[in-house]
Amino acid sequence: MFVLNPQSGTPIYRQLIAQITRLIAGGQLAVGTELPSVRELAELHTVNPMTISKAYALLEAEGLLERQRGKPMRVAARRRNQAPLTQRLQQLEREVSELVLAARQLEVGKKELLALVGEQWEKNNA
Incomplete structure (x- = not known):
């Protein structure tokens, strides 16, 4: 979990x-x-x-x-089942910003970074 x-x-x-x-x-x-x-x-x-x-x-x-x-x-019962998409994206914004910064520092291109994210997405959805 x-x-x-x-x-x-x-x-x-x-x-x-x-x-x-x-x-x-x-x-x-x-x-x-x-x-x-x-x-x-x-x-x-x-x-x-x-x-x-x-x-x-x-x-x-x-x-x-x-x-x-x-x-x-x-x-908790007072919470809604799912927050709006904009709120969920805001929760990811800092991590994505840090990931992009790290990729640039390591001279990893956008295409390669997106491919890596795609691979991880598939791996975690298996």
Whole structure:
């Protein structure tokens, strides 16, 4: 469900927050969808449970997730299933800008970069 990269410069909890936020905005995580438990997700990705707990707590504080005693964390009911396309694109804008900058610094052309993005798109949709 989530892809966490310990070698990334981005802290694990931030990676998790970004992915959950995108999945909710994109409609892949619908209202009421139960998320894996802290322990389950920590064991699956071999990370400290406090890392997962921190991400869940921050998402709960933002109103994206809700917790009920004795039940798993789930997508908050007050959220719509899918944010408008413009809002979803805004969430990607910074990452795309950083990707383009990195490609230019590495002297990778637009055509090659778009081909790489296309390959990754297909790989992640398999």
